[in-house]
Amino acid sequence: MLQIRWHSRAGQGAVTGAKALADVMARTGKYVQAYSVYGAEKRGAPMSAYDKIDDKPILDHSKWMIPNYVLVIDPSLVFQEEIVDNTTDDTVFIVTSHMDKEDLISMAKHLEGRKVFVVDAIKISQEEIGRAIPNTPMLGAFMKVSEIIPFEDFLVSIEDILSKFPRKIIDGNLRAIKRAYEEVK
Amino acid sequence: MATKYELKSKEIWDGNTAASHALRQAQVDVVAAYPITPSTPIVQNYASFLADGYVDGEFVMVESEHSAMSACVGAAAAGGRVATATSSQGYALMAEVLYQASGMRLPIVMTVVNRALASPLNIHGDHGDMYLGRDAGWIHLIANNPQEAYDMTLCAFKVAEDKSVRLPVTTNQDGFLVSHTAQVVEPLDDDTAYKFIGDYTPLNPMLDTSNPATYGAQTEEEWHFEFKASQHKALMESPAVIDEVFAEFEKLTGRKYNRVESYKLEDADIALVVMGSAYETAMVAVDRAREQGIKVGLVMPRSFRPFPYNEMAEKLKNIKAVAALDRSCPMGAMGALYNEVSGALSANGQAAIMTNYIYGLGGRDTTAEHILEVIKETNENAKAGKRVTDLQGFINLRGPKLSFN
């Protein structure tokens, strides 16, 4: 079972991102679970969301997991040590930051020796979508790093999932996803 | 005429979305509701469906849950197909009117998203609200995942509206763990779903002014007992209808539901009784325990009321030790599942060793590992041939071990 944990601030779209990823993966015939840990949250409070992806129906309804991927879509949460909770040496971290990897890890010591990828999802979303909603660029970066499905297939699915939005927003998101796919490193 | 909603063969829905689509497909005449977390999206989605022309009906926004259920009673007595949704404190505020609805034999369907009762305030899932309503004369169906939340809600209408039942039904799903967890759901198309439920036939509708009738008549000691006894009879005999509806649903969808669900019970020495999303988590634990050589199985009442006494006893007839897991603090007693299952066993002359565990209050995470511990403890009882563990324990509680004997 592939397990993914999102770290975000309430309002940045981690729940929507997790559900979109689940939707994309379900279209490839996988079984999925997407959920988040809710509190009495206000916008801006740190929160986490989760994806479980498997070939057979997912029965485990507990919130606890050992993530294969940790996606951090808020630049300040990178510095919170909670992001490494319950992870292993194989856990892959994809984090949002304007810094390059070395500078970031020198400040965020808990990421030392970890498999870390960096993408500036905030800047990308601001420039391409017009708002700091870093969830879809993170999906683009995740597709590049994980190679879980062909990127072209992902783009077809995500465009359909976004189809309830106006064309301008869909195009902005697609540009952001493609840019993050190229820029993550 | 309502617009058809285009659905894919597989949707990624959370439990709330699933329940609200089932309400939409049932073409409910009146939804009166006062939204409350975590069931808010059911009401919200339904209102959107109505505003967007996907439902022909009325949505009544009221000032409290007491009013919500009262409006539902009024609308159902008037002759409409009626539904609502609630959780926790809202459920508690409805309590008085829940009894009115069942006493008047109004087939209202309520999609409950189970949540802890304050105080202290908590928005997360446990079965405190379901247990509060268990004697209210409603049928309570349990859903463990979004697919089941959808399926149970469709079945609920058919059970409630059956001529011999005519009782209100709740469908229960765990707050957040089901209600806000998106999973793959295979919905029916609108026409098939509606055809399964069928047109609603009102009984003694108050809008039929040529046949005026009194609802909720005062009965006092001359009749009250007789009315209640006949209501209880309807509930006790509803299993036949529930079985029929489940069978018809299986024919339509291939998804089979039973009033007592079980997992790997055939060769089991010990069993766990558990309801809700934790039943599925427990399946994972059972598989792990079996890898370690512990022959364990699971049972779950799909209908908490009417409680399937004899079927439960039949399922557990070869079991040596049973642990009943209740997701509600019993406050001065054993949990309800412990009591019901013990009663069912003793009524059938069975004497499995019974223990009780309280888990998951206020959404406390209960993992497969936690349940595996319970399985191991229960296995100790079976091996010893008598109870060697505490009568009532707590799962994943912080602090020194707490238990009762």
Place this chain on the structure above:
Amino acid sequence: MATPKEMMTTWDSIQFGAVLPSFEDPKNKVRSKFNSFNYKVADWRVEKPVFNRNLCIDCDFCWVFCPDSCFEVEEVVNKRGKKQAKIVGINYDLCKGCGVCVEVCPTPIKSLLMFSEFVDNDDALKQWPKKEDKKD
């Protein structure tokens, strides 16, 4: 017990959901045995309301307020061609003489007044206050 014996029923034959019909035969308005119409309370009365049709403006307040549904009405068509409920009298089998109808009657000289149970209604109408009486 308060309920007449013939109204007692067993659990297997009671009315479904405690939903009581008003009429056994709605077409001919034959009331069911469960209808409270069958409870006669008139014997309790020591004073009775008397109705003066000549002063009544058919506001129907008495009909609304009467706790025992004593007021008998007829459906009539008024001057403007609209249907209206015309008060035609009082069912003295049901009236227990509470006097609410007199309290709520809004006409300048009341069209309902309380009289002793033993006063004949025709005599009562002769004793009705006149406009001149009021001016004094």
